[in-house]
Amino acid sequence: MATATGVYHTTYGRDFALRHTRAEYARLALLGAFAVVLPFTLDKYWLSYVNLILLAAVAAVGLMILTGYTGLISLATAGFLGVGAYTTANITTRLHWPMPVGVLCGTVLAAAIGAVFGLPALRVKGLYLAISTFAAQAILNNRFRDWPWLVQGHFSIGAKTPAIGHHVMRSDFEWYWLLLVITGFVVWGGVNLFRTGFGRALIAIRDQDIAAEVIGVEVGRYKVMAFSIACGLAGFAGALQAHYRNVVTWERYDFDTSFLFVAMIIVGGLGSVSGAVYGAAFMTWVPAYITRVGQGIQQGSSGTPFIIRELPAIQLGLFGVVIVAFLLFEPRGLARLWQRAKDYFRIWPFRY
Amino acid sequence: MTRFLQLTVNGLANGAILSLAALGFVLIYKATEVINFAQGQFLVIGAFMVYNANVTWGLPWPLAVLVGIVAGILLGLAVERLILRRLVGESSLAVIMVTIGLASALFGIVLMTWGAEPKGPPKFVPSGTVRLFGDVAVAANRLWAVGVAVVVFVAVALFFQRSRHGVAMRAVADDQQAAMVQGISVNRIFAFAWALAGAAGCVGGLLLASINSNTGLELEGFAILVFPVVILGGLDSIMGTVVGGGIIGLLVEYTKSYWGINASQILPFVILVAILLVKPYGLFGQVRIERV
Numbered sequence: 001m002a003t004a005t006g007v008y009h010t011t012y013g014r015d016f017a018l019r020h021t022r023a024e025y026a027r028l029a030l031l032g033a034f035a036v037v038l039p040f041t042l043d044k045y046w047l048s049y050v051n052l053i054l055l056a057a058v059a060a061v062g063l064m065i066l067t068g069y070t071g072l073i074s075l076a077t078a079g080f081l082g083v084g085a086y087t088t089a090n091i092t093t094r095l096h097w098p099m100p101v102g103v104l105c106g107t108v109l110a111a112a113i114g115a116v117f118g119l120p121a122l123r124v125k126g127l128y129l130a131i132s133t134f135a136a137q138a139i140l141n142n143r144f145r146d147w148p149w150l151v152q153g154h155f156s157i158g159a160k161t162p163a164i165g166h167h168v169m170r171s172d173f174e175w176y177w178l179l180l181v182i183t184g185f186v187v188w189g190g191v192n193l194f195r196t197g198f199g200r201a202l203i204a205i206r207d208q209d210i211a212a213e214v215i216g217v218e219v220g221r222y223k224v225m226a227f228s229i230a231c232g233l234a235g236f237a238g239a240l241q242a243h244y245r246n247v248v249t250w251e252r253y254d255f256d257t258s259f260l261f262v263a264m265i266i267v268g269g270l271g272s273v274s275g276a277v278y279g280a281a282f283m284t285w286v287p288a289y290i291t292r293v294g295q296g297i298q299q300g301s302s303g304t305p306f307i308i309r310e311l312p313a314i315q316l317g318l319f320g321v322v323i324v325a326f327l328l329f330e331p332r333g334l335a336r337l338w339q340r341a342k343d344y345f346r347i348w349p350f351r352y
Numbered sequence: 353m354t355r356f357l358q359l360t361v362n363g364l365a366n367g368a369i370l371s372l373a374a375l376g377f378v379l380i381y382k383a384t385e386v387i388n389f390a391q392g393q394f395l396v397i398g399a400f401m402v403y404n405a406n407v408t409w410g411l412p413w414p415l416a417v418l419v420g421i422v423a424g425i426l427l428g429l430a431v432e433r434l435i436l437r438r439l440v441g442e443s444s445l446a447v448i449m450v451t452i453g454l455a456s457a458l459f460g461i462v463l464m465t466w467g468a469e470p471k472g473p474p475k476f477v478p479s480g481t482v483r484l485f486g487d488v489a490v491a492a493n494r495l496w497a498v499g500v501a502v503v504v505f506v507a508v509a510l511f512f513q514r515s516r517h518g519v520a521m522r523a524v525a526d527d528q529q530a531a532m533v534q535g536i537s538v539n540r541i542f543a544f545a546w547a548l549a550g551a552a553g554c555v556g557g558l559l560l561a562s563i564n565s566n567t568g569l570e571l572e573g574f575a576i577l578v579f580p581v582v583i584l585g586g587l588d589s590i591m592g593t594v595v596g597g598g599i600i601g602l603l604v605e606y607t608k609s610y611w612g613i614n615a616s617q618i619l620p621f622v623i624l625v626a627i628l629l630v631k632p633y634g635l636f637g638q639v640r641i642e643r644v
């Protein structure tokens with residue numbers, strides 16, 4: 001296996017490349033093979049969780065662009081998931097337009113509303129902006145809950161299962177391939193975004209906004225655009241999720257869900273697109289695993305065991321503890337841990 | 353006219369309590385520049401502790417309130433010492449997110465300890481109504497809560513004007529380095545601010561529980577109204593919390609009655625965003641000139 005023990009690039013093209021060594025290409029191929037084999041090895045229960053991870057990863061990449069690369073916080077990811085979900089549900093069930101149109105409308109609307117709540121970025125920064133998104137979450141969640149027109153007078157609203165020709169996509173297996181392609185594109189786009197001028201402007205704003213302004217970055221405009229991208233991706237994920245789960249209810253879009261996404265990008269590692277995916281996987285898989293363990297215990301004993309009764313509380317508490325612990329002990333998250341592990345083996349048996 | 357008077361009195365009463373709930377928030381921000389997203393949990397924990405001491409353990413009310421305040425102070429100190437002190441000098445991003453994580457963790461603990469079912473208010477809260485100005489009926493628990501809020505605010509004002517620690521806190525808020533040069537221990541002031549915020553959270557939570565006549569997780573829903581209050585008044589102004597609390601309290605009551613409950617739930621947050629766009633540092637906040 002070829003390994004890189006130093007920087008020997010002779011062209012700019014080589015220097016900009018995402019992958020430098022054959023080992024890195026081999027790892028990518030392994031990952032691809034893993035993604036292809038995975039759905040054949042999992043049962044329906046775990047495959048549905050894999051799909052949820054892929055969906056969460058789309059929104060998490062959006063939030064990562066906003067928080068990890070531009071340095072702005074959004075506490076309204078769930079609100080914008082909801083915007084996408086309700087938009088596509090209404091469009092496909094009322095107007096009977098096809099699903100792609102609904103998803104597109106949901107994405108665009110979420111991006112537009114996100115830009116509106118990002119407008120305070122023109123006047124204030126940091127803490128104040130976080131509160132603005134907090135207000136967005138409060139307003140949006142209230143609308144989902146108490147706007148009879150939006151939910152057509154019901155408690156929840158259904159979203160159609162998509163169909164290709166006469167074939168209706170119902171199974172998790174089919175959804176897996178669709179979501180794999182979509183999430184793959186989003187991650188690929190996210191990684192490459194930061195090799196463009198636009199992405200580098202965002203990073204400049206995060207690192208030192210005054211210096212960014214001096215070198216000609218329109219800070220206010222870029223911040224609003226970052227908001228718009230993050231909220232648009234959240235809307236996109238929400239719209240897809242609505243079609244995947246067939247039903248849209250307001251409880252799925254409350255503050256807790258927003259916090260969950262913040263937790264995802266912190267655990268994954270701020271400032272790393274792949275970190276967003278690790279975080280989405282970790283924060284979706286752990287609660288599912290806890291639930292499974294809880295059910296296992298329940299079968300073994302009589303009555304409702306502590307862990308099942310307190311499951312929501314344990315999950316919430318654990319999210320909080322995980323966020324705090326990562327911020328205190330490994331602020332760069334899982335992505336950094338993985339990087340360190342790779343570095344260790346790359347130069348083994350030397351220390352550095 | 354009677355209805356308008358009634359709404360005004362109710363709104364002002366709610367406003368007084370909102371101000372108190374927002375006080376802890378402002379105290380922490382003023383001294384340490386941390387936005388504490390866990391303040392809502394401080395309120396809930398304070399309310400539950402008092403309820404627990406008063407109803408479950410059967411302590412008389414002065415002791416129950418004391419238990420709640422001590423718990424609030426310990427909570428504030430623990431949070432400062434174990435978490436926030438390690439993050440001094442880190443980016444505001446990390447600090448905000450750590451308090452969000454803290455909020456989630458505390459929420460889990462509250463849920464596990466006291467459960468999701470709401471309990472009644474502590475037993476010592478008065479019930480019934482009192483008539484003012486002839487025919488304006490006001491719930492006695494509201495009047496009681498306003499009385500407590502006024503007492504607390506006068507005490508806080510006196511503390512900042514007269515006491516040594518209060519002046520030291522203002523000095524730290526003005527300029528940390530200059531305060532250090534004067535021999536003020538900034539670390540101790542930070543701890544002190546968190547302890548005060550914990551105590552204020554306890555009293556605020558108790559009052560919220562008494563006007564809503566229940567002690568439960570719903571209090572948190574009311575507690576998020578502190579954000580519009582502090583942004584309207586100015587994040588670092590104690591005067592601002594009083595005025596902001598009054599304005600938000602009144603607006604919520606008026607819109608609830610004349611326009612519908614939904615409008616009243618959204619309006620404070622619409623005001624929040626509007627204020628951020630027009631006058632970001634609020635009515636009384638210190639304007640900081642910085643490039644955006």
